[in-house]
Amino acid sequence: MGRDHSFSERPMSLFDGDEAAPEPIAPDGPAGRLPSYIRDHRRRLRARFMNGGAQAMPDYELLELVLFRAIPRQDVKPLARRLLEAFGDFNRVLSAPAARLGAIQGVGDAVILELKIVEAAAHRLARSRIIDRPVLSGWTALLDYCHTTMAHRETEQFRVLYLDRKNVLIADEEQARGTVDHVPVYPREVVKRALELNASALILVHNHPSGDPTPSEADITMTRSVEDAALALGLTLHDHLIIGKERELSFRADGYL
Template structure:
């Protein structure tokens, strides 16, 4: 008759490979948690540009280490602002960056612009000139194409609207004085500031810029609307037509 083995012995002899399986956690999982915690605890200044990009990319690329991709984006475009402002086609040319991740970057760009705009609206612009230049630099300096925007002010020089009127090529944007004047009337604006960027980075006005500015000035003057200035945004520099005596 076969003797029965004690139950305690049965428990000590599990089937090999059945209960001793281990789930391997990807090495980047803890890194992501630590990075998120550091951002929340210490703020944006506690993370480098490539780490901030990682945090954005995590959302669209959940199952891959993205540190090399983040550093590659910075190497190609220069800095965080240039990365999120890069055109979609250029982002999608980056190996390892798919449409979902590129969309996340453009969402961050849109949010940054919206926050900067909110800080300017309903503020007296003329006495907040440094803030205005910082805002225009944030929204325009890193654009790959020329963009022409108009800041509409009321009688107290408070910003009531900020609108992009036209977007052009890398070195030209069409502007129509009649359209500028018409929109100012629709908004009941008393004054206007023109702003456009030079993707080359050099804010020196061209002859075409000067001619166009004078035409807009004349169109607004006929309607008793003041053209305060025309500002050209470059990379790290800007030109004020008013300060330079062009206007």
């Protein structure tokens, strides 16, 4: 029961790099003032966001709004496009590891900080909708939270949601992180933590960085090992969710549990 099980997917490489100097802008007007074309562009984007919300803006413009605070005196549109080209979409930019973000030309500590603040805010907001609430009657909110926190990660993460006797979520804990195709999981540690929290039930959650939530044989074996360990101690394993980029898979709904 205490063996190291792992989830597996196809490998993907990571890389680090040096920070590049920001692109200069042409001076305009007295020292300390932004060029008019940048001022006007920023004013238009902010007005559009306030009037129409995020749905009125493509990813690169929403990303520009975030970058405005980190880079106050230059055109950030080229950097926004470079980030999207590197990571694919707005969500994956926010979720990218700091080392990979820093490898993009023009990204420094201030940019990384702003992106990670926005990411943390999104996670906290999503978590507030499920913590200390009955999980099984708020399943949509739970899935939204799992997608927000895990769907766009580049490496695997294994989380356990611990529930009390009324199926209220009392703890959401990361048990392990891995690579793009492997995360170690120890069934004994999972159920031991449940006893420490006085939990009565649990839900397993992990992500597939490839985007495809189809379970591997390792996923299935691992889930059965945790279920056996839980049953031996009078605990209920409600489900195991695998989070892909666009959709999730439920072991319970798909007949694996």
